[in-house]
Amino acid sequence: MRFKVVPEPRPQSFIETATRTLPLVPSSEDDCCGLLMADTDIDSRDVAREWITFLRALGQVKETDGKYYQRRTPVDDVAVAFRERVYATETVLQTVEESEEPLAATDVFERVRTEIPQWERNRRQDWEEVWHERVRRLLEWAVEFDLIARTADGYHN
Known part of the structure; x- marks a missing residue:
């Protein structure tokens, strides 16, 4: 799930x-x-x-x-759980990992926008704004979990 x-x-x-x-x-x-x-x-x-x-x-x-x-015994590696269980995380991380240069959050969004399901697009008129914010949050959590890095130039592996 x-x-x-x-x-x-x-x-x-x-x-x-x-x-x-x-x-x-x-x-x-x-x-x-x-x-x-x-x-x-x-x-x-x-x-x-x-x-x-x-x-x-x-x-x-x-x-x-x-x-x-x-849970009495919580998951030890929340970074793995984040990558595997939070929707769109894998796509966002692959986009950053496959890039040869650092990417801004807007660039990541532009590269993953085709992966956003049609039902998400139809669900709300401001879907782009919602997904821009979602991608930004996914990127920042990935930095927090040391899955990627952030510099002044953008997010990178």
């Missing part, structure tokens, strides 16, 4: 903090959002929901019957 939600990038230490904030026993989404808002600087339920989904993608949180809980 691939997850589409990609929150604004933060340091990896935030992933650990957010994971530890969630209960060990399954709890409702509302309760988990409340815990994230109380114990971190997340200030809205929508952002808290994004983080729960992202933590699931990274293998840190599990879901059962609509309730969420932190």
Whole structure:
């Protein structure tokens, strides 16, 4: 299963903090959002929901019957989980890896735009703006996970 939600990038230490904030026993989404808002600087339920989904993608949180809980043994390598389980990450990373020169986020978007499914394009009128932001976030998370590097010239392998 691939997850589409990609929150604004933060340091990896935030992933650990957010994971530890969630209960060990399954709890409702509302309760988990409340815990994230109380114990971190997340200030809205929508952002808290994004983080729960992202933590699931990274293998840190599990879901059962609509309730969420932190895994007793979280995934060791979140970078691998990110690459394998977050939608479009592989395509974005391959684009950067195959380029002989550093690429700006806009250049990466232009190179992957043909890979964006038609249903995503039809879903909203501002799909390009949404996907520009999504690609930027994927690139920044990839930098955070040391999958690629960022310099003044752009993103590169």
